[in-house]
Amino acid sequence: MAGGTKRLPRAVREQQMLDAAVNVFARNGFHETSMDSIAAEAQISKPMLYLYYGSKEELFAACIHREGVRFVEAMAPAGDPNLSPRDQLRTALFSFLNFVDKNRDSWLVLYRQAIGQQAFAGQVRSSRERLIQLVEKLLESSTKNPDPGTDFSIMSVALIGAGEAVADRIAGGDVAVEAAADLLESLAWRGLRGPRPS
Incomplete structure (x- = not known):
């Protein structure tokens, strides 16, 4: 059996396995990752890994769920009702990009690996749609006198x-x-101002 065999509470052991899985999935990709490599990274036996997660697909789904929850939690400051809508948008952009910067493996697994897997792409699209709706509301509520028909x-x-492309660079x-935010x-407000009159 691999090292690290001392007894740990189940919740702690699960997080240890998920941490290892996110690292290995981010490094190798879904198809090239084996349960053996995740067990080795987590310093546990493969039978123990299968005891907690019955398949690589189940483990990957658990990674997506946990990282998605962490991502949503990171965005929470943008919902502060004491901020102006424009400051909420700024906070949302900064929170999003800061999460990517501090959790690069999470970003790779959530948005680059999962979207390419048919079984998991729906989860990513769903969270992306929620983010789009949030930003849409912030843009609309913070724009005074928008041009008729502004979409x-x-x-x-x-x-x-654009944020996802910039996040890949981060x-x-x-x-x-800071520079990316x-x-x-700037792109958001320049676009909302529309073309300058000739």
């Missing part, structure tokens, strides 16, 4: 798409969080 929904989709260590915030 806040498509603007939200565009902003989230996960790669290429962009600082400034850029996305």
Whole structure:
């Protein structure tokens, strides 16, 4: 049996397994990851891993669920009713990008690995839709006198798409969080101002 065999509470052991699984899935991808490699990373036996999670698919689903909950929790400060809508949007952008920066493996598993797996893509799309709706409401409530026909929904989709692309750069260590948040915030308000009159 691998090292680390002392008795741990079940909840602690589960988190240890999920931590290891997220690291290995992020490093190797879903298809190239084996339960053996996750058990080795967690320093437990493969039978123990199967006792907790009956298959690689079940373990991957548990990773997506946990990382998704952590992501939503990281976004919670944006819901502070004491902030103006514009500050809420700024906080949402910063919270999103900061989560990616501090949890790069989570980002890879949640948004890059899971979306490519048919069985799990729906979970990712669902959480993405919730994020799009949140940003849409913040854009709409913080824009004074919008042009008639302003489509806040498509603007939200565009902003989230840009945010995901920037998040990939953050996960790669290429962009600082503050600079990325400034850029996305600027893009949002510049787009809402519309073209300058000629």
